[in-house]
Amino acid sequence: MPRIVGQIDQAKSQAILDAAAEVLGTGGLSAPMDEIARRACVSKQTIYNHYGSKAELIRAIVDRRVEQIAAPLMAPGAQEHPQEALAGFGRVMLELVLRPLGRSMLKMTVQAADDMPDLARAFYEAGPQTSRRRLAEFLRQETLAGRLAVDDPDQAADFFAGMVIGVRQISGLLGVEQTATPEAIEQVAQEAARRFMRAYGVD
């Protein structure tokens, strides 16, 4: 309720968000505010000055993520060979999903989904939905250009995204350790793109 407009420290706001994302992401949503304060080297009161409640703090974290998330998810460019474009897109998705920040962000949002359905939906639209949309659009263009033969671009996009991500997303949510070397990421993206081309190539 108390709208803050005074001489508030903007950099401190970010530090708090960072700390909160870190703590809530690893320890779960039930991690205490005191720990966030400690981690941010800030008094608890200050957190309540910047964000009015724990719920709003969580909102702010997810909101910020929602802003960042769509940026790297640009549709593949039509100038390169479609297989290369797909592989590139796949690599970006994989990194988004596998990077610690991405993993903990998703976990947080899932945990919050019960109490803040709108938040979860915003996250969903910014992440999973946007990525599929952009990819589907690319597939549509390539099909028009005669370089692919995709009859249902939305479904095909979901197929490709599913191949790339595979079991990794949910194993991440379940906290099962997995090695994700850059080489492994590259290999998966490449192979998925290759197989996708066979499945949807022009004859």
Place this chain on the structure above:
Amino acid sequence: MPRIVGQIDQAKSQAILDAAAEVLGTGGLSAPMDEIARRACVSKQTIYNHYGSKAELIRAIVDRRVEQIAAPLMAPGAQEHPQEALAGFGRVMLELVLRPLGRSMLKMTVQAADDMPDLARAFYEAGPQTSRRRLAEFLRQETLAGRLAVDDPDQAADFFAGMVIGVRQISGLLGVEQTATPEAIEQVAQEAARRFMRAYGVD
């Protein structure tokens, strides 16, 4: 701690588990024990007689699910045409993931993963991992039999599972509504199988 061996009502144990799965699944892990008791038409004390604590109750729920889960996940039979077998396998996976019980179970386990990593791992192994293993084994056999050309069965199995499940699992976790008619399930399974055959068929 208090091991129960007396004349305890076995059917009541199940009723409690059912109610708990329902309540914790929809309301989240933070749903109060009193509500579970009410839903199970049982006094709170009784729950503590059967299971010693909330944590153990959750364990019991997941354990039971772990038992059930592997059963329908038999590897496709080699007698039918591989495409049909794949479609059938895909259908089973989809239903496992989309059915309300499956969704709430996964959500529960994800929420519990922070505090009970072993539990989450058991769930992972019984579900996602087992399904991929069985499917991979099938692909290996079919390749040996010359009906498919799969070089990396584990990866291919993950690809197929990813195609079938797609965005649905995480949209379920995020509480985004989605229509999952039997026809839609069937269509996705069929189409995924068809495309997979093109991607991995013998020339």
Place this chain on the structure above:
DNA sequence: GGAAAAATGGACTCCAGGGTCCAGACCATT
């Protein structure tokens, strides 16, 4: 029918954690 165990329900304890308050320190700006 009677004894042992289990179930009931409702009151009770206890505590972690969200949120508040306050007194003093620390800036800015005027």
Place this chain on the structure above:
DNA sequence: AATGGTCTGGACCCTGGAGTCCATTTTTCC
């Protein structure tokens, strides 16, 4: 140097919910 704002840290209040207790009733088994 004075005023209006923020920051600190630590004590503090308060609530929800886990878990316990208990007197009474019901069930089960001999």
